[in-house]
Amino acid sequence: MKKIKAAVLDGINENFKIEKIQINDQLSPHDVRVHIVASGICHTDEAVRNGQGGDFPFPAVLGHEGAGIVTEVGSAVRSTKTGDHVVLCYDYDGYCKNCLNGRPAACINWNRLNMEGTKIDGSVPFYTEDGTPIKMLFNQSSFATETIVDDRNVTVIDSDIDLRKVGPLGCGFVTGSGTVFNGLKPEVGSSIAIFGTGAVGLGALMAAKIAGCSKVICIDIVPKRLEIAKGLGADYVINSKENDAVAEVKKITGGGANYIIDTTGITPVMQQGFDSLASGGIFVPLAVTRHEFKIDHPFADLTAYEKTVKGVLMGEAVPQKAIPELIEFWQQGKFPFDSLEKFFTLDQINEANQASSSGEVIKPVLIIDDDYQPGK
Structure with a gap:
């Protein structure tokens, strides 16, 4: 097990706590290990925290608007490779009738994959230092310095795009x-x-x-x-x-x-x-x-x-199609989503979440890798 830093939530209406946790060393065939650069904070994170999103298992690492760099891939992964810059979105199985009809947001297993706290086989990549399993959100959990996701969570983008800005394209902006x-x-x-x-x-x-x-x-x-x-x-x-x-x-x-x-x-x-x-x-x-x-x-x-x-749900978007399209609109000046963002550090997560809930900030973004430089 490798040690990483994450914002852990222990229960409903608790504050996020920045802790050292453990992450699996081994990847399953379809796993992708991602070094998180930044993550948006979304209303859904707050809905899980305050119970409006329904029952959710704790302790958990939330976050589902992550952007980062792939550091390792499983043996069956074909959609991405080590070194790719990626935006993370929701998970879907890819084989149910709705997925095969081009509607992954209506995936028959959507709730099981994204809102029940574990991977489809019941496993998790995160553990407390004493070995207690830590649950996931959207099979992503981007409020951490590193995560392990499924290859369907991943959309590859150009490496010259500023990763600190584009994480929110994976949920809030793609939904709207x-x-x-x-x-x-x-x-x-x-x-x-x-x-x-x-x-x-x-x-x-x-x-x-x-x-x-x-x-x-x-x-x-x-x-x-x-x-x-x-x-x-x-x-x-x-x-x-x-x-x-x-x-x-x-x-x-x-x-x-x-x-x-x-x-x-x-x-x-x-x-x-x-x-x-x-x-x-x-x-x-x-x-x-x-x-x-x-x-x-x-x-x-x-x-x-x-x-x-x-x-x-999720704007009925196919992430691997929709996210590059939104980036293109942004580059053309038609979708200036970054004007709505404000950066915070991971240690400021509770302040950032409150700023979102109060309406003070439209889209808080946690900068998780302070050393990241765009284009490198």
Whole structure:
């Protein structure tokens, strides 16, 4: 066993603790060992920490927006090699009917692979110094100086790209953008309203502009975030603390938006989103939450207006396709996600997580390798 440093979470509502832990020396055939350079902090990490994400086993190393450098690969790995620079995303089995149909985010074993704390065979790569197994998140656990993932977690990128910036493409930004590109596929000239302007919401905003939506509306209660949304191209912003969001959306769109995305997971906000929808429109609730959303009168409220409520996981994205596309949009100046990031050290993880939860920072990024230099 090799010793590494990681942020360990011992239970619900506990703080992250920076500890020395052990990692396996041996790799299975499809394993990839990754030296982590940086990792974004995502709302899903906080949802696991505070229990909103459902039951999760502890102790655990969270983190699922990692970026780093491959240092070793298993004997059956063909998708990457030692020295590759990579962005990490969710795991999928690759052989179920949904994966074979090009829908890995709908993998039949998705929850087992990503949210139950172990690899598919029940093993883990991490242990405390006394030998207690430490659980994983997204088969990735990027809040550590080193991790072992499956080759399907890995997307190889050009080595001249700054790894400190691109980790969040593996979850928050791919979820927001992919919901637009893949889940909704909006017609050019259509209208879209996005409730909540965190990383997922702003990712959806940038994608909606790329997709050609003519009326992009962002709703939030934080003025600073609404200003950011305007700077990224929102055509309209609504402070729902000061205005009736439903009435404003209907006024702007002439009766309701064609597409609505909710990223808040708050019951009355989700209801506002659904109520802002045009006839024939699609509503997508994205947040990881235990809060309820109900349709009391399915015929009167849903069927009679041909409205759709759609579940979209991870933006329905194929990571190895979507992440390079987002990088290309970024390089073209169309997807400036890095303007939303703020760097923290691994030792500042609790401060960074609080900054994310409070809305002070859109996308905190933990710099785990302080010695990393882009392009080297």
